Amino acid sequence: MRIALVNVHYPLDEDVDSIVFSMGKGVIYAGREEGVRRFEPEEVLDVDQRVVIPGLEDAHMHLYSTALSFGRLDLRNVQSIEDLKEKVRVAVSSAGSGEWIIGRGWDQDKMEEKRYPTRYDIDEVAPNNPVILVRVCGHAAVLNTRALEALGLLEARSEEEKFIQVEDGKPTGVVFEELVSYALSRVPDPPLERVKKLAKKLLQEYLSYGVVSLHSMSVSRVELEVVKSLQDSGEFIQEYRAYVDYSSFLEGVHREFPSLVAGVKIFADGSFGAGTAALRERYSDSETTGNLLLDSGKIVTVASNAIREGLEVAVHAIGDRALEEVLGAASRIGGKLRIEHASLTPPDILETIAELKPRVSVQPHFILSDTWIADRLGDRTKWVYAYRSLLATGAGVLASSDSPVEPINPWLGIYAALNRGKPEGLPIYRYTWYESLNFREALTIYSASTKQRSLVVLNVRDLPHSREEFQRVRAEKILLVDKVVSL
Incomplete structure (x- = not known):
């Protein structure tokens, strides 16, 4: 089946106002509307100057971790360690006894205190639940005392020392790189x-x-x-x-x-x-x-x-x-x-x-x-x-x-x-x-x-400029080689 899109706004080539898409092959023509007829499309869609782009x-x-993040604490906008603690406190209030609390997204450079949170901060609001809060980059995390105990990290071994922050001979709860992966791998899968x-x-x-x-x-x-x-x-x-x-x-x-x-x-x-x-x-x-x-x-x-x-x-x-x-x-x-x-x-x-x-x-x-x-x-x-x-x-x-x-x-x-x-x-x-x-x-x-x-028909006729305009861009129809998706 061949579908022709006419009256398009195609930002990759200003001379293109029509595209023919073949199911099974993809784009077989991109040019002016007068060239569409020779491809004998079974369907012609006038998209009314909407922006049409390749699939992204x-x-x-x-x-996996992005899907799980839908059900975990989103910490990307916390402004202070007190904000962080409050989010954990709320999560603990609705969690079962001993249930793991997982969050991600904090950035110490964007918090008022300009320091890493520690296990002692998190212990104040979660003394009985193991907690792992991953930094936004995924290369550092803070664990509370219950999590350190559960993972056997309360006493850092020599081979782990470069991946765990220690002060006065005791782990602060902040871990890096391999220990972040290790900690998350030990959390029971949903x-x-x-x-x-x-x-x-x-x-x-x-x-x-x-x-x-x-x-x-x-x-x-x-x-x-x-x-x-x-x-x-x-x-x-x-x-x-x-x-x-x-x-x-x-x-x-x-x-x-x-x-x-x-x-x-x-x-x-x-x-x-x-x-x-x-x-x-x-x-x-x-x-x-x-x-x-x-x-x-x-x-x-x-x-x-x-x-x-x-x-x-x-x-x-x-x-x-x-x-x-x-x-x-x-x-x-x-x-x-x-x-x-x-x-x-x-x-x-x-x-x-x-x-x-x-x-x-x-x-x-x-x-x-x-x-x-x-x-x-x-x-x-x-x-x-x-x-x-x-x-x-x-x-x-x-x-x-x-x-x-x-x-x-x-x-x-x-x-x-x-x-x-x-x-x-x-x-x-x-x-x-x-x-x-x-x-x-x-x-x-x-x-x-x-x-x-692939081709995507967007919900806009003009290219966005401000951040707010970019945030509002959505797909209305997607043409794939094996199906058409309407949204």
Whole structure:
């Protein structure tokens, strides 16, 4: 079946006012309306100058944890430790005795106290429930005393000391990197049917924004089971590519779900917010240079094993020190690595990226969330989230949310890529105004892999400008190669 869309506003090409979409093939014509008739469409839709775009893609997100976040504490807007404690107190009041309380989203740099919360803060409002509150980046968390006891972390062992904050010989409850993952892995999983219900809600919200493709990172077996179940029942509409965590790869989970697993996700460093992204020179607001979790040799070993299994390797690398190691590994194995984040890219790093041209997934909304980035990096801020420079290298740039770290709404990411914090008065704009993208460029990195395979009719006739206008953008109809979705 062929469907013609006429009277369209197509922002990728001003000369296009009509598009013919073939079920099974995708876009087969984009041009003037007089050229439509020769394709003999079975259906012609006049969209009345509504904006029509390729389907959007979230190239780095975490489906399982984002779905669970719908039923957990959202801490992204807390302004103080007292606010944080109040949210926990309310959650405890409706929880059963001993029930785990999980939350995510706090940022110590946005709280009045400008410090990490500790177990002693959380103990005041949750003395009998184990609590884990994950920082917005996912690379740090605070656990209360009951959680530390349950996880055997009240007495830190030597191999854990670099991942746990200790004062006066006692853990404060703040943990980093591997211990965050360990803590969350020990929390009892909710019933599978509950997870499926939350996942369906998440997928529907993605569709409402016009997102038709998801790349899910650090995927576990349980997520794959949920996705497979939803696909079998016809409830998972989006294209899905899983990048499993390394432990799941070693267990051979990719062989059990070959149609779902595209690659393996590993970590070379941490995050700017937690001070664990690996830098070549120390942070401007502390004495640390962060944590390098994998050097190029170890990355080559892991990547070689995955590539032999026909899988792509996605490496989390935020700081320039980590990127140096990842790119060194990529040069040794023929460039077959995908880089997640690539947040700090000084000129020599960009030159190497231009030589190797790896795929790079970026997260534009970080520009707005990391309000403190200039304090953390100083003059190096001029090299952060450098999307125009990355595009100039010829690398394959893919845009994403990193949800639940950032909102899943891609239109807020596009807004950030266009404006770079100028309307909000953020310092990053002063350092990096020249990295701003135009609408076509921003839309392209959010639809890099979907351009010919899907179309979305939006609820607007003119391109949005203000943040409020971007927030209101929604999909009205989505054309996929195997179905049409009306919203």
